[in-house]
Amino acid sequence: xxxxxxxxxxxxxxxxxxxxxxxxxxxxxxxxxxxxxxxxxxxxxxxxxxxxxxxxxxxxxxxxxxxxxxxxxxxxxxxxxxxxxxxxxxxxxxxxxxxxxxxxxxxxxxxxx
Amino acid sequence: xxxxxxxxxxxxxxxxxxxxxxxxxxxxxxxxxxxxxxxxxxxxxxxxxxxxxxxxxxxxxxxxxxxxxxxxxxxxxxxxxxxxxxxxxxxxxxxxxxxxxxxxxxxxxxxxx
Numbered sequence: 001x002x003x004x005x006x007x008x009x010x011x012x013x014x015x016x017x018x019x020x021x022x023x024x025x026x027x028x029x030x031x032x033x034x035x036x037x038x039x040x041x042x043x044x045x046x047x048x049x050x051x052x053x054x055x056x057x058x059x060x061x062x063x064x065x066x067x068x069x070x071x072x073x074x075x076x077x078x079x080x081x082x083x084x085x086x087x088x089x090x091x092x093x094x095x096x097x098x099x100x101x102x103x104x105x106x107x108x109x110x111x112x113x
Numbered sequence: 114x115x116x117x118x119x120x121x122x123x124x125x126x127x128x129x130x131x132x133x134x135x136x137x138x139x140x141x142x143x144x145x146x147x148x149x150x151x152x153x154x155x156x157x158x159x160x161x162x163x164x165x166x167x168x169x170x171x172x173x174x175x176x177x178x179x180x181x182x183x184x185x186x187x188x189x190x191x192x193x194x195x196x197x198x199x200x201x202x203x204x205x206x207x208x209x210x211x212x213x214x215x216x217x218x219x220x221x222x223x224x225x226x
Contacts (some may be wrong), residue, residue, distance in 0.1 A: 006155075032213045034213075034214075036217075041219070042219055042220075043117075043119075043203050043217035043218050043219045043220050044156065044203070044207075044217045045114070045115070045217070046214060046215070046216065046217075047212070049213070089155050089156075091155075093152065093213065095213075097207060099207075099212075099213055099215070100158045100161060100169055100171065101146075101148075101156070101215065102158070103155030103156050103157070103203075104155055105154060105155050106153070106154065106155050
């Protein structure tokens with residue numbers, strides 16, 4: 001059962017553009033929604049995370065938008081740079097399950113110079 | 114860098130063999146989780162250890178087992194290897210089961226032939 005669905009599978013943007021990646025979840029018990037960035041040959045690195053009591057969180061060029069009623073959340077990368085080219089994963093967890101992460105399928109982002 | 118290390122980096126095994134992968138968590142992190150990441154997919158939760166006891170398991174058979182040691186190191190053991198076990202194996206550590214932020218190591222790439 002895929003509890004977190006991520007789209008698009010791949011994304012190509014120009015330098016300076018906005019990258020948007022979307023995720024939808026099924027389990028309303030989830031209470032923590034992180035985004036991870038993964039470069040080839042590396043482990044996932046925590047980028048930014050949000051709890052469902054807020055609708056938006058911004059850290060530098062990265063923003064999470066959260067819509068609890070729609071059970072959706074998205075990552076916006078402003079002023080995308082070639083160095084942002086990586087695979088991005090959304091995830092969700094809930095405290096009562098020991099905070100095990102359920103990941104989306106991933107989005108391969110390419111930022112062209 | 115997350116301070117989480119894994120060894121070895123790469124490993125090639127034959128079907129039916131057994132393998133042990135190792136992880137060293139950040140000092141003070143008493144919770145470690147293991148994930149399996151097949152090529153082109155998001156990580157899948159295998160199990161979690163808290164204070165040297167298994168504290169949650171995903172949908173993986175008993176031939177996947179683990180150990181956690183007092184010095185913040187841990188092991189993932191896989192018996193009777195199958196071809197489908199070929200994947201990147203990631204460990205992630207955090208302060209305790211109540212903390213949400215998980216920090217991943219670089220992973221061990223296992224190839225089963």
